[in-house]
Amino acid sequence: MxxxxxxxxxxxxxxxxxxxxxxxxxxxxxxxxxxxxxxxxxxxxxxxxxxxxxxxxxxxxxxxxxxxxxxxxxxxxxxxxxxxxxxxxxxxxxxxxxxxTRVWASWLGCIGSAAYLPLDLYALYHHHGWHTWTLLFVNLLVVAVLWRDIVKRRSN
CATH class of the missing domain: 1.20.20 (F1FO ATP Synthase)
Incomplete structure (x- = not known):
């Protein structure tokens, strides 16, 4: 069961x-x-x-x-x-x-993470520390992975 x-x-x-x-x-x-x-x-x-x-x-x-x-x-x-x-x-x-591995979750995550990018860029402009660069990099990586997942699965 x-x-x-x-x-x-x-x-x-x-x-x-x-x-x-x-x-x-x-x-x-x-x-x-x-x-x-x-x-x-x-x-x-x-x-x-x-x-x-x-x-x-x-x-x-x-x-x-x-x-x-x-x-x-x-x-x-x-x-x-x-x-x-x-x-x-x-x-x-x-x-x-x-x-x-639901595609709707990739959409949700991609949109949610991309929404933080302007805030990350604003923070980077005002605070040039390694932590700000790290947050931006991680957020960009998450958006890229989720976007790649969406595109790859839509093309198949």
Whole structure:
């Protein structure tokens, strides 16, 4: 009484499983984030931002962190939990589809990863570190692998 036999698409790119694991890990991390936010609420976040302002000797009235501190409230945390859950669901569905070599998952992953490219380029323009180059390279590689998978399977 097992599940139907798993027959991967022989035309699928061999890198799909690696990308599936990566996307699944992102989905699980988003689930953990949503659970943490839902269980802890806004107070630990507020304390963390207050500590950061104090440690960095920042003006507690002006700047990005004080504005963030003012924005952290129960309603904002509820919205953050919902957004994290939706993101997690998308990543986990994509991971499942990529693992099962579904072409729709390659489309979903390609579009999702390509959407980050303008942000990667913006970050690269403002922050010239190795980490920024690495993120851009990984994102480009994921888009290329998924696009190649789509094109290869459409041509057959």
């Amino acid at each position: 097992g599940e139907a036999a798993y027959n991967p698409d022989p035309q699928a790119h061999p890198g799909l499983h690696l990308i599936a694991v990566f996307e699944g890990a992102k989905g699980l991390l988003a689930l953990a984030t949503a659970a943490g936010l839902a269980l802890l609420g806004p107070q630990p976040l507020r304390r963390w931002v207050e500590d950061l302002i104090t440690r960095l000797h920042l003006d507690p009235q002006n700047g990005v962190l004080p504005r963030l501190l003012n924005a952290i409230n129960p309603e904002a945390v509820h919205w953050a939990v919902i957004i994290a859950l939706v993101y997690a669901l998308m990543r986990l569905v994509e991971a499942w589809g990529l693992w099962r």
